[in-house]
């Protein structure tokens with residue numbers, strides 16, 4: 001197996017979403033201080049600044065930030081998905097890695113963006129739906145295998161959300177430097193609905209507790225990984241396999257203990273969540289530093305080790321930062337906007353993951369068996385399209401060649417107006433095909449697969 005490399009630098013895409021102001025914030029007398037000015041610009045006003053203060057009269061009370069795309073309370077889930085994630089799908093099914101992660105303080109809409117609700121599904125459901133549709137659309141030429149895993153990092157420990165009884169799992173780095181979770185459950189899936197069911201089941205296992213800032217606060221970082229393997233249906237002794245990995249991550253909220261009034265276990269969780277997020281912030285700082293290349297300490301937390309490729313390696317990465325528009329959230333909003341702004345200058349190096357698999361002679365039997373299944377699949381497709389199959393011994397302008405043992409497999413061939421193909425035999429152990437004289441004289445038959 002050989003890995004083929006072709007790489008390209010790519011800037012992190014950073015989106016900013018301002019959620020609607022909540023009833024609680026309004027009841028507490030908060031005012032709106034975060035506004036989307038245009039498709040890319042967001043303005044944050046400092047609620048503490050006094051417009052009457054003559055010493056600061058000429059200073060602006062507001063700071064503006066430019067992102068790749070900005071959303072406010074008017075944005076629908078579909079708009080957010082289209083502008084941030086939809087464009088990654090084509091790459092993932094053809095061997096590129098991609099990451100989408102939701103970042104921001106607690107209660108600002110990360111889970112809403114990623115998971116959404118039954119009526120307003122989020123990025124997970126929309127991405128999976130389009131991913132399987134893209135696979136379906138190209139499945140005449142390409143063969144796919146899709147698998148998924150779903151984990152959470154809770155108190156700096158990794159739990160398998162598809163099989164929590166496995167206990168805590170460890171991170172390992174393979175020979176190529178790719179971070180793997182040892183022993184994680186990888187489920188092969190065939191459609192978006194199945195993945196969503198597994199995801200919802202896994203989500204029920206996720207650590208979630210009410211805090212003062214959010215009734216259903218996610219206390220852990222949740223990571224959904226979907227792996228797509230693509231290979232051509234045309235068999236060859238050298239087979240190219242493209243492996244694309246898509247990470248979709250709902251981070252736990254960054255929070256101040258005072259705001260969430262956390263004590264005991266919640267306080268400890270907060271410390272661990274903040275340790276991971278602090279490490280993430282440090283990595284973002286180091287990676288976005290335009291000066292001399294800095295050492296990037298991914299090893300400081302499980303989250304940053306897992307996100308190593310997504311942040312500074314081989315991945316097309318989108319960060320969706322979230323803030324509240326309320327004046328009471330000013331400090332959190334300002335620090336989120338600062339990190340998101342820095343993250344814009346992070347560059348990743350994107351390359352297609354190609355594996356060249358050369359087959360050993362002993363594997364030919366399995367290739368032949370694959371080919372037979374493929375012929376069977378095509379036959380079913382032709383049948384379902386209403387194509388008429390010739391009876392045995394009949395001639396046809398569109399003939400079928402019978403191959404192999406029962407159940408008989410039919411390989412459609414393109415024949416000229418007067419060309420004849422008689423499919424003879426069909427007995428166990430192989431059946432013989434007899435070609436009409438004109439066909440033979442042309443030196444062979446063209447299989448149309």
Ligand SMILES: Nc1ncnc2c1ncn2[C@@H]1O[C@H](COP(=O)(O)OP(=O)(O)OP(=O)(O)O)[C@@H](O)[C@H]1O
Nearest residue numbers: 019020106107108109110111112214217218252253
């Ligand atoms: N864009 C939005 N439109 C409507 N409601 C929203 C939006 N964003 C967030 N909300 C609502 O705000 C509340 C908090 O959102 P959510 O749970 O997604 O926050 P979070 O950032 O994931 O918080 P935590 O980090 O604590 O898990 C939820 O009730 C959610 O439905």
